[in-house]
Each structure stands twice: as structure tokens, then as C-alpha cells.
Amino acid sequence: MPEPTQHSVRETFDSGIPPQHGTSSVIVVGAGLAGLAAAHELTRQGVTVTVLEADSRPGGRTWTLREPFADGLRAEAGAMTVTEHCHYTMHYLKEMGIGTEPSDLVDTDFGYHRNGVRIPPDKVGEHADLLGLHPDERHLTVEGMIARYVTEFNEKLGPEIAQPVWAPTPRLLELDRVSVRRVLEERGASAAAIGLMEPFFLEMRGGELESASAMAWARYESGPRSFSTAGAQWYKVEGGTDMLARALASRLGERILYRKPVVRIAQDDREAQVTFLDHGRLRTLCADRVVVTAPFSSMRRVNLSMARLSAAKHAAIRRLRYASTVRVFLQMRRKFWPERRLMLSTDTAVRTVRDATPHLPGPRRIVECWLTGWQAQAAAAMSPEERVAYALNELEPILPGARENFELGTSVAWDNEPYAAGAYILPEKGHSELMAAIRAPEGRIHFAGEHTAFEPNGGSMNYALESSIRVLMEMSSP
Numbered sequence: 001m002p003e004p005t006q007h008s009v010r011e012t013f014d015s016g017i018p019p020q021h022g023t024s025s026v027i028v029v030g031a032g033l034a035g036l037a038a039a040h041e042l043t044r045q046g047v048t049v050t051v052l053e054a055d056s057r058p059g060g061r062t063w064t065l066r067e068p069f070a071d072g073l074r075a076e077a078g079a080m081t082v083t084e085h086c087h088y089t090m091h092y093l094k095e096m097g098i099g100t101e102p103s104d105l106v107d108t109d110f111g112y113h114r115n116g117v118r119i120p121p122d123k124v125g126e127h128a129d130l131l132g133l134h135p136d137e138r139h140l141t142v143e144g145m146i147a148r149y150v151t152e153f154n155e156k157l158g159p160e161i162a163q164p165v166w167a168p169t170p171r172l173l174e175l176d177r178v179s180v181r182r183v184l185e186e187r188g189a190s191a192a193a194i195g196l197m198e199p200f201f202l203e204m205r206g207g208e209l210e211s212a213s214a215m216a217w218a219r220y221e222s223g224p225r226s227f228s229t230a231g232a233q234w235y236k237v238e239g240g241t242d243m244l245a246r247a248l249a250s251r252l253g254e255r256i257l258y259r260k261p262v263v264r265i266a267q268d269d270r271e272a273q274v275t276f277l278d279h280g281r282l283r284t285l286c287a288d289r290v291v292v293t294a295p296f297s298s299m300r301r302v303n304l305s306m307a308r309l310s311a312a313k314h315a316a317i318r319r320l321r322y323a324s325t326v327r328v329f330l331q332m333r334r335k336f337w338p339e340r341r342l343m344l345s346t347d348t349a350v351r352t353v354r355d356a357t358p359h360l361p362g363p364r365r366i367v368e369c370w371l372t373g374w375q376a377q378a379a380a381a382m383s384p385e386e387r388v389a390y391a392l393n394e395l396e397p398i399l400p401g402a403r404e405n406f407e408l409g410t411s412v413a414w415d416n417e418p419y420a421a422g423a424y425i426l427p428e429k430g431h432s433e434l435m436a437a438i439r440a441p442e443g444r445i446h447f448a449g450e451h452t453a454f455e456p457n458g459g460s461m462n463y464a465l466e467s468s469i470r471v472l473m474e475m476s477s478p
């Protein structure tokens with residue numbers, strides 16, 4: 001059978017995944033969405049599946065925080081949006097009987113907070129000196145800047161960047177060798193304009209635009225999920241994003257073993273062996289195949305010396321970069337700000353400030369400080385208590401009254417989560433060199449998860465789910 005493509009995976013998924021031949025047992029490493037979907041589909045096919053999960057909950061980077069908040073408030077530490085173009089996410093939500101509702105990220109009163117001044121995106125020209133815009137940018141709104149510097153650029157790249165099914169061409173591969181910042185600067189964008197547009201480059205927010213691949217960015221920005229093209233209706237999962245993982249996990253029941261971090265993976269001609277910690281003792285399970293869904297940031301800590309992996313795979317595991325993100329959630333006694341749906345891009349250390357609970361009933365609100373890049377790394381180095389105090393301190397001048405209305409806070413620093421060690425993949429310059437090696441199966445060991453997607457910017461639930469279907473196709477091929 002030829003290597004699966006994005007197109008063939010979709011066709012197979014829609015027409016029915018073929019049964020497995022010659023595989024009767026599979027160990028899945030990780031109970032995030034990729035692992036859960038793979039295990040769910042394999043179980044349906046009668047394969048004996050064991051899921052080894054290091055954490056005490058399913059879902060991985062889909063993680064809805066319900067504690068320590070009052071009044072039933074909740075906040076998303078990880079994934080929070082889905083669009084109608086997320087074919088696989090929508091499919092599994094439907095199958096599990098879970099609904100969607102409009103996302104918190106659209107229909108906001110988005111604005112900038114720069115040098116202590118609140119600036120709406122259509123009024124940036126009025127603050128051109130304060131912002132440091134070039135003379136020829138002064139008449140532009142942020143939308144206009146995106147049209148000039150991003151949309152026009154993507155249009156020039158033509159259909160090869162925007163095809164629904166991805167296949168990087170030589171011209172796009174050239175683009176993979178330069179950074180997002182360089183492309184924007186070459187098009188004449190000032191540092192100020194780049195700073196104003198950056199909040200719209202969602203997947204690059206963890207990142208230094210200096211190192212991010214322009215190819216990966218252009219591909220994302222030309223697609224329907226992009227914030228700047230707004231080509232899709234944005235939704236969130238009713239009841240919290242973790243509902244999907246919880247529903248899949250409940251179908252799998254005791255096939256999932258929690259608090260079982262995998263520490264070694266090996267294979268020989270007969271079987272694959274997975275060694276994990278079971279309350280401090282090493283245990284090994286054997287199976288026909290292994291599906292590894294743990295992010296490479298976590299796999300770097302697993303002993304793979306007996307896994308018979310190619311040099312290219314080892315290199316990809318070592319090199320793949322992840323974005324740094326810290327999300328701090330501050331419960332406020334009441335909504336004390338004038339905006340209907342608060343969302344601010346700030347030039348302070350807490351970067352994005354938003355009302356994380358605009359749709360939830362009751363007087364209380366959770367204000368989120370969403371830190372990325374080096375600011376996230378600085379906050380990740382703090383203790384949890386310091387992090388909350390630090391965010392509150394930064395918030396007070398942005399939202400006067402924050403300290404007075406603050407009740408309690410919590411945070412997630414994704415770099416510190418031991419089995420994530422980062423938020424989502426950050427495709428750096430040269431990412432195309434790694435892509436095939438990241439997802440290639442190695443004997444009895446298969447690789448799924450967001451990082452193995454066909455899309456260079458695969459950091460989404462949808463591509464994590466897609467990767468599971470690809471792995472099932474790989475395994476069913478004789």
C-alpha cells in the first residue's frame with residue numbers, strides 16, 4: 001500500500017477504516033486525543049489495546065480547569081477552539097454526542113494596550129508616533145496591515161499555498177528557509193506593525209517570529225483556520241474542551257492505565273516492548289505494535305536506544321521545537337471593566353489579557369493572562385504563587401481594580417508540565433526537512449499526535465485526530 005497522504009486519510013476515514021490484519025495487540029503511549037482516538041478505533045476493530053498514560057487524567061493538552069474556581073466557573077488551559085473545517089474533531093464530537101457553541105475568541109472587544117493607552121485596531125493610525133509606525137502605515141488599520149503584508153503575500157504565492165491538501169512545492173520549500181519576521185520586514189512592515197499583527201498569527205504566538213518558518217506560517221495564514229482571514233465560524237466545545245477526551249476515555253474504560261509513564265520502548269523481529277513506571281517499579285508489556293502519541297518534547301526523555309529507530313527519527317525527536325505558553329487565571333468577584341468582552345493585546349509582561357468566561361452565568365469572572373515566548377519562560381520559572389501575584393501586579397495598571405476584585409488564581413506553565421514540556425509545535429525554519437521523519441513508522445512503532453501532522457502547523461486537536469487515522473492505515477497495510 002502506498003504511503004498515506006492527507007487526502008487518502010480523509011477518504012479512508014469517510015468511507016470506513018479498513019480492518020487490521022496481523023495485528024492483534026497494540027500499546028498506545030499517551031491518552032491525549034490522538035491516543036484516545038487510535039485506541040477507540042482499534043478497539044472497535046477487535047484489537048487488544050492498552051493505553052499507557054503518564055498523567056492521572058485523559059486529554060493531555062485538552063485540559064479544562066474546574067478547580068479552584070467558585071460558581072461552576074471553568075477555564076481552558078489548553079485547546080479552546082474548533083471550526084467547521086476541523087473535520088475529525090467535529091466527527092468525534094458528534095459521535096460522542098457533544099455539542100458546540102460560539103467561541104470566546106470571536107466577537108470580542110479586541111484592542112491594544114500600548115504605553116498605558118487603550119487603542120482600538122481601527123484607530124492605530126491616530127497613535128502612529130506612540131506606536132512607531134512608518135509614515136506609509138499611518139493610514140492603515142490593523143486589518144489593512146494584514147491585507148498588505150500577509151494576504152497580498154499569500155495571494156502572490158498562489159494556489160500552491162492554499163490547496164486544501166498540502167504538498168510543499170520547491171518554491172514553498174525555499175520559503176521554509178526564511179523566518180516570518182524576515183518576510184514581513186522585506187515587505188516593508190515596521191517593527192510596530194509586526195507587533196500589532198502578531199496577536200492575529202495565532203499559532204506563532206508562542207514564538208519568536210525570528211525563528212518561525214515562513215512556509216509554515218504562510219500555509220496557516222492562507223487556510224480557513226486563520227484568525228486573519230477569518231474564513232471560518234469559530235466554536236468551542238459545550239461544557240469544556242475536556243468533554244471529548246473524557247467521553248472517549250469512558251468508552252475505553254480500564255484499557256487506559258493512568259500514572260504509568262513510559263520510560264523505554266524497544267522492538268525486535270517478533271514484538272515491541274514498552275517499559276513503564278508502575279508506582280516506582282519498572283514493568284514491561286509486549287504487543288505486536290506500539291503507537292507513540294507523546295509529544296517529542298516528552299519522548300526526548302524516553303530510552304529509545306533499543307527501539308531500532310532511524311537516525312532521521314532520532315534527529316527529529318531531538319530537534320522539534322515547542323512553543324512556550326503560560327496561562328494565568330485570576331478569579332474576580334465581579335466584572336469591573338467597561339468592555340463587553342474583554343480582550344487586550346498588551347505590551348506588558350502578561351501579553352494577552354482576556355475575559356475567559358464571557359458566556360458563563362453569575363457575577364464572577366476569570367481574567368486570563370496569556371503569556372507566550374520569553375515572557376512565558378520567565379513566568380514558568382516562578383513558583384505557582386509568585387506567578388499569580390506577578391500577573392495580578394502586571395494586571396492592575398491595565399485593569400484598575402484588579403487587585404480589589406481578585407479572589408483566587410491558578411496557572412498552567414506548559415513548559416513545566418512534565419509530559420508535555422511545551423504547548424504545541426513551533427515549526428522553525430527548515431521544518432520541512434523534519435516532517436516526513438517525524439511521522440514515518442519505524443518497524444512496529446508508529447507515531448501519531450499533533451506534531452506528526454501533514455500540515456506544518458499541525459498544533460491542533462483536528463490534526464492530532466487525523467494522525468490516528470493515518471496510523472491505523474499504516475497498520476492495516478500488509
Ligand SMILES: Cc1cc2nc3c(=O)[nH]c(=O)nc-3n(C[C@H](O)[C@H](O)[C@H](O)COP(=O)(O)OP(=O)(O)OC[C@H]3O[C@@H](n4cnc5c(N)ncnc54)[C@H](O)[C@@H]3O)c2cc1C
Nearest residue numbers: 030032033034054060061079080081262294449450460461
Ligand atoms: C495553550 C494551548 C492552546 C491550544 N489551543 C488550541 C485550540 O484552540 N484548538 C485546537 O484545536 N488545538 C489547540 N491546541 C492544541 C491541541 O491541544 C493539541 O494539538 C492536541 O490536544 C494534541 O493532542 P495529542 O494527542 O497529539 O497530544 P497530547 O494531548 O499532548 O497527548 C499526549 C499524551 O501523552 C502523555 N505522555 C507524554 N509522555 C508520556 C510518557 N512518557 N508516558 C506515557 N504517557 C505520556 C501525555 O500526558 C498526554 O496525555 C492548544 C494547545 C495548547 C497547549
